[in-house]
Amino acid sequence: MNCVAIVAEFKLGKLDPSTYELISKGRDIADAFKTKLYLIMLGEKIDEVIEELSNKGLDQIIAYEHPLLNHYTDAYINILYETFKELKPSLILLIHSFTSMDLAPALAAKLHANIVTNCTDLLIEDNKLIPVRSMYGGKVWVRIGVEDEKPLIVSIQKGVIKPKERIELPKAQILRRSVELKEDELKVKFLRILEPKPAEIDITKADLIVAAGRGVGDKSGLKLVEQLAEALGATLACSRPLIDLGWLPSERQVGLSGKTVKPKLYIACGISGASQHIVGMKDSKIIVSINTDSKAPIFDYSDYAIIGDLRKIIPAIIEELKLKES
Amino acid sequence: MNLVVLLKQVVSSDVEFEISEDGKELNFKKVSYVINEADDYALEAALRLKELTKGYVTVISLGPMRVREALYIAMAKGADKAIHISIEEKLLYSLDPSSVAKILSKAISKTPYEIILTGSESFDYAASQVGVLVAESLGIPHISVVSGIEVLNGAIKVKRELGEGFNAELLINPPALLTIQYGIYSLRYAPVFKILNAKKRSIMTLHLQDLGLSIEEIKPKTRIIQYFAPPKGRKARYITGSPNEIAKNLIKELREAKVV
Numbered sequence: 001m002n003c004v005a006i007v008a009e010f011k012l013g014k015l016d017p018s019t020y021e022l023i024s025k026g027r028d029i030a031d032a033f034k035t036k037l038y039l040i041m042l043g044e045k046i047d048e049v050i051e052e053l054s055n056k057g058l059d060q061i062i063a064y065e066h067p068l069l070n071h072y073t074d075a076y077i078n079i080l081y082e083t084f085k086e087l088k089p090s091l092i093l094l095i096h097s098f099t100s101m102d103l104a105p106a107l108a109a110k111l112h113a114n115i116v117t118n119c120t121d122l123l124i125e126d127n128k129l130i131p132v133r134s135m136y137g138g139k140v141w142v143r144i145g146v147e148d149e150k151p152l153i154v155s156i157q158k159g160v161i162k163p164k165e166r167i168e169l170p171k172a173q174i175l176r177r178s179v180e181l182k183e184d185e186l187k188v189k190f191l192r193i194l195e196p197k198p199a200e201i202d203i204t205k206a207d208l209i210v211a212a213g214r215g216v217g218d219k220s221g222l223k224l225v226e227q228l229a230e231a232l233g234a235t236l237a238c239s240r241p242l243i244d245l246g247w248l249p250s251e252r253q254v255g256l257s258g259k260t261v262k263p264k265l266y267i268a269c270g271i272s273g274a275s276q277h278i279v280g281m282k283d284s285k286i287i288v289s290i291n292t293d294s295k296a297p298i299f300d301y302s303d304y305a306i307i308g309d310l311r312k313i314i315p316a317i318i319e320e321l322k323l324k325e326s
Numbered sequence: 327m328n329l330v331v332l333l334k335q336v337v338s339s340d341v342e343f344e345i346s347e348d349g350k351e352l353n354f355k356k357v358s359y360v361i362n363e364a365d366d367y368a369l370e371a372a373l374r375l376k377e378l379t380k381g382y383v384t385v386i387s388l389g390p391m392r393v394r395e396a397l398y399i400a401m402a403k404g405a406d407k408a409i410h411i412s413i414e415e416k417l418l419y420s421l422d423p424s425s426v427a428k429i430l431s432k433a434i435s436k437t438p439y440e441i442i443l444t445g446s447e448s449f450d451y452a453a454s455q456v457g458v459l460v461a462e463s464l465g466i467p468h469i470s471v472v473s474g475i476e477v478l479n480g481a482i483k484v485k486r487e488l489g490e491g492f493n494a495e496l497l498i499n500p501p502a503l504l505t506i507q508y509g510i511y512s513l514r515y516a517p518v519f520k521i522l523n524a525k526k527r528s529i530m531t532l533h534l535q536d537l538g539l540s541i542e543e544i545k546p547k548t549r550i551i552q553y554f555a556p557p558k559g560r561k562a563r564y565i566t567g568s569p570n571e572i573a574k575n576l577i578k579e580l581r582e583a584k585v586v
């Protein structure tokens with residue numbers, strides 16, 4: 001096997017901590033195959049990030065710095081394509097993210113590489129790499145077999161790999177490369193960042209959260225969940241479809257494209273447990289879920305599971321809370 | 327403006343199945359089919375662009391006969407033309423995103439287009455690859471996870487989601503491919519009478535031979551070797567009984583844990 005290469009994950013110009021998850025996984029694989037681990041980084045002011053990553057278990061860092069690399073555009077695809085054509089890694093690792101959803105398949109097409117995205121793990125068995133991923137909204141997991149002659153590109157969900165503590169970490173060799181970039185040669189032109197509207201509440205500060213999902217059915221179902229939140233003195237949050245339906249403002253959304261919360265109590269009402277939702281709440285202290293579908297993936301992440309109709313369960317919980325008060 | 331929508335029909339999220347003993351296949355217990363939610367948003371975006379630019383919407387779906395239902399719904403919502411790439415269920419299940427992209431790009435290359443739209447993700451496979459692979463194979467630029475589109479003179483201004491409420495504003499020139507994110511606009515519904523009317527219209531049917539593709543050429547590069555039950559992140563205690571019993575037990579547990 002040739003080397004392993006990681007593409008560093010940046011979010012709004014800052015290194016995303018999920019990069020450490022990739023480094024840990026990449027190191028394990030590189031060691032198992034007795035090969036080198038590279039990290040490729042593209043950005044604007046990246047000196048500090050290079051310094052920060054220089055002793056984290058990488059053999060080499062290849063860094064491209066340019067004002068036009070502060071945000072993802074097709075420049076990323078072209079630079080990485082040229083880099084990988086030369087480096088010839090057997091494995092390229094990325095975080096499954098808003099960036100890699102665009103970048104990873106484009107690289108696979110250009111490099112004629114095999115690609116498996118949105119993975120939950122990457123195993124080594126009999127000297128072969130076996131990507132693991134989930135399907136059907138998380139109702140089943142699968143192991144993927146890959147033709148092995150070609151380079152393999154794998155994107156892994158954020159938060160599924162627990163970085164290992166390592167003691168002896170050699171310093172990485174740093175290779176800074178210059179790039180010539182002209183804005184008018186890019187096919188996708190970056191204009192600006194649009195910031196979210198100032199929020200009225202910050203759900204990340206809440207101790208208790210009651211969250212509503214599409215299972216509320218209609219606004220009267222949502223009202224019930226709101227009443228439960230009120231009865232518990234908890235903050236109301238939700239999964240993405242309720243934002244898309246315009247029933248709640250986006251500041252209430254938990255998950256990959258919303259907020260990450262870690263309350264003492266998280267009650268999920270009518271939420272199926274898609275990975276993009278789980279990533280935003282799985283570290284809550286106690287998780288309770290109410291769902292009519294006994295196979296809903298949310299139950300795999302819960303401490304207390306209630307199989308049932310929220311329209312029957314929630315009024316009973318509210319009654320019970322009132323009873324204890326009086 | 328010529329708009330092409332790649333529309334997938336998927337099993338709905340309440341699907342029930344059992345994993346076969348050898349883990350090689352799924353035995354479906356309860357299946358109904360729907361338009362993949364993100365693709366429905368892609369169709370919605372195309373229909374709005376059609377209204378704005380006096381455009382023409384072609385919808386393409388790959389799959390067995392059942393996918394025609396999705397195409398009729400798309401026509402009832404306002405799509406002008408539907409193309410069904412007909413392939414058997416069994417073959418469809420064996421394909422990977424790269425094979426699907428190969429078939430779709432062959433079909434698109436016979437259709438005029440300025441913007442190709444598809445969903446940011448499918449419910450069943452959730453690889454988010456097909457759109458970008460199609461664009462790469464056609465040699466056109468692409469933007470993924472699009473949450474807004476504005477047509478300017480010649481160019482289009484696109485909002486791309488970045489997470490936590492942030493978006494990037496980008497400029498791209500057609501021909502281009504956009505993968506559309508949930509919630510870009512609110513979805514229109516197709517009333518039953520319109521679906522019935524759509525069923526009187528014709529759907530263009532293509533087979534792999536019509537596209538000049540052999541089975542060998544669409545051979546998948548990745549395949550599922552084993553299905554297994556998702557690992558449990560936490561071991562849940564199931565609280566059962568009547569709603570009142572459940573409520574009592576739950577509140578007791580939460581009081582003991584000192585969270586309420």
Ligand SMILES: Cc1cc2nc3c(=O)[nH]c(=O)nc-3n(C[C@H](O)[C@H](O)[C@H](O)COP(=O)(O)OP(=O)(O)OC[C@H]3O[C@@H](n4cnc5c(N)ncnc54)[C@H](O)[C@@H]3O)c2cc1C
Nearest residue numbers: 213214215239240255256257258270271272277292293310
């Ligand atoms: C790039 C990207 C980013 C995303 N970001 C996010 C994000 O930040 N947050 C997020 O949540 N999603 C996000 N999603 C969407 C995600 O994939 C799922 O579509 C979404 O989480 C599903 O929400 P849900 O569980 O409420 O709805 P569904 O999946 O439709 O689930 C509804 C559940 O309610 C149950 N139910 C139905 N009726 C009842 C009843 N009467 N009582 C009890 N239960 C009932 C059903 O059994 C089902 O399990 C993202 C997707 C993409 C592609």
